[in-house]
Amino acid sequence: MAFGESGPATPIKRTPFYAQLYVQVLTAIVAGGLIGHFAPETGVALKPLGDGFIRLVKMIIAPVIFLTIVTGIAGMRNLGSVGRVAGKAFAYFLFFSTIALIVGLIVANVVQPGAGMNIDPATLETGAVDDYVKKAKDQTIVSFLLGIIPETVAGAFVDGNLLQVLFLAISFGIALSTAGEAARPVVRLFEALGAGFFRLVAIFMRAAPIGAFGAFAFTIGKYGIGSIANLAALVVTFYLTSLLFVIVVLGLVARGAGFSIFTLIRYLKAELLLVLGTSSSESALPSLMDKMERAGCPRKIVGLVVPTGYSFNLDGTNIYMTLAALFIAQATGITLSLGDQLLLLGVAMLSSKGAAGVTGAGFITLAATLSIVPSVPIAGMALILGIDRFMSECRALTNFIGNAVATIVVSRWEKAINEDQFAAVFTHHKFGPDTALPGPEADPD
Template structure:
């Protein structure tokens, strides 16, 4: 009975049942998509208010506006360095394993990619970056545009901080509102197994495990690369501050399973923010880094985009020169930053990259349609782990990480931890 009350266990059971339902009853499974969509919509309902309140309270509690700018600057620098590493790793592995060699385009069931190709050709990235600043704050909240909410929240927090003591009554009201929204989130999380079941059943039922066989090498290469990135690069980043990656992953295992079931990193965004505060990161750092990272620190998406580009080049026998590969890295350093803000983002960003390179047929995207959903889980999980690590790193770097709280939450003896940890 105690096991059934464990959310991790219930989500695991739901994912297993979803896979079995999708495999044995595909027609029924494809009709279960609304279950996953319902859960994601419930999460989206509280994302914008939670981000707004977390950022505003974090900045107002920080008090020092120079510190706010410093934390934001460090976060953006960190994002650029780490995503560049992700691009290079993806490029190197794709060239070493060469997953596109021997793939026959006729052996893979394609699909209509014209919509992605047209949107990719017409993408105006200058317009995207202008879009970061909301012309209507209410619209930003209504549409759940996280980046726009982030910008408005920072400005609101700065304005509230400049009020000094006069702003304290409003801050206290926001504190109470924050608790209300996190209580709503706790109620919504009861439906997490249902969302994971619906999302997984739909994926298996619609696309089927058979679609994986022709592109199994690509999937294996992408998954292997992301595992290497997480357990080598991100692990080394945390080890610098003597934080255990395994312990952190165990702490957020429920959120990772929800992301696995729903194929959406949004489904775990508020919970991860709450857990990072519980783990010892200050509210101000969490509020700035996580929402910004959602658009600027998409490690999993970055790896997938560069590997998919090289894969398609190999399929069509295009021998990319070093200069062309460096060009791809340069393009993706910009285009991948907008992936979270565009509907159908993966294919649209990939189409815009292929259009810019001009040596790989954009029609090749049809090869990826059948397996993209299966790789979406890996992208989303890597993205959310990457942003979790980024937050812990920035919090430590800023001296905004409570080591005693971290040790207490992860069940370590405080005396032993303080003996082994050098401040």
């Protein structure tokens, strides 16, 4: 069946547990962790396995997003719904991103993980964070907005900039839709290409255990579990806060949208384990888009919300920013007034927009925030650089779940959910295959 064609549901085949992707990824993470712990040099040497897998996935992200959005918009009868969907998505992003920032701020004030450390910022070695600070200063609002427009059509794909691909895809999808029947051959060609790329996603995802094995072995081998001992309070606080946000805040949102957050997590277990192993939510982006369509969300909404959310709906990153900023202030003995904290919140709201869902983006965004807020010494970032990799995993997981919830909620607001597919996943728990396959049902709009 061609990409974008509707048709009878494919029967779900039961596969042995050892052949399921999430079992293979979990096994690979455990094996990688053991090698990284007991043979650190070998673990570090396995880094190319993780890097290679992430490159494979990033190679196909741009065409998958482009083809999904173009074919979705080109088949729409009402182009006004594009702006409506985008408006609802951004309203959702802004509200819950702010909630995440506030949650991080409240938890930092209540738990105070950095209190009592009494560290003099002048004694900190800041050379390791200088590169992050430089990158942060290069990110201005004007440069970010201009960066959405690619210099050439091919440039969007060459650079792999998700927002540029999104901009180009929406523009071209609208152009094809307004061209009418004359553009149908191009749309059919893109549908066929889409089927091929989704099959390619399925093929590449079979290498996910290898990528997770190499990436996790490197993380443990390079940084070691012991590196978090001195800063365990911050790590534990961040993980528990993120878990609380997912279960309580996103859980209530999910219930209001007619599904269970725990069922969603179970549905996405293979992707979540992959994100955990690679510390990057981008590694599972194509598979998330496929899973959301299989759950009944229309392609035009999946194509708009998921890639846009990867830059604008970063709940985990937002919790991390306010929590880490106050940790640094507490550790260096700086008392922030309510006004200082509100300023920090406002700056974080702006600087968090446009951070990509890749390893290290949260640290760069934190540097951008602290460089504008003079009350918190930016040198204090050296305190958390060593454990940032471990917190990166939690940021990526929380961001990933937040974008899955956002996609379903916006689809609900649009009354565009395929109720049969939705019930199959969230009521009858018929999850189907772990990897992306072509042939999700077409958007009826």
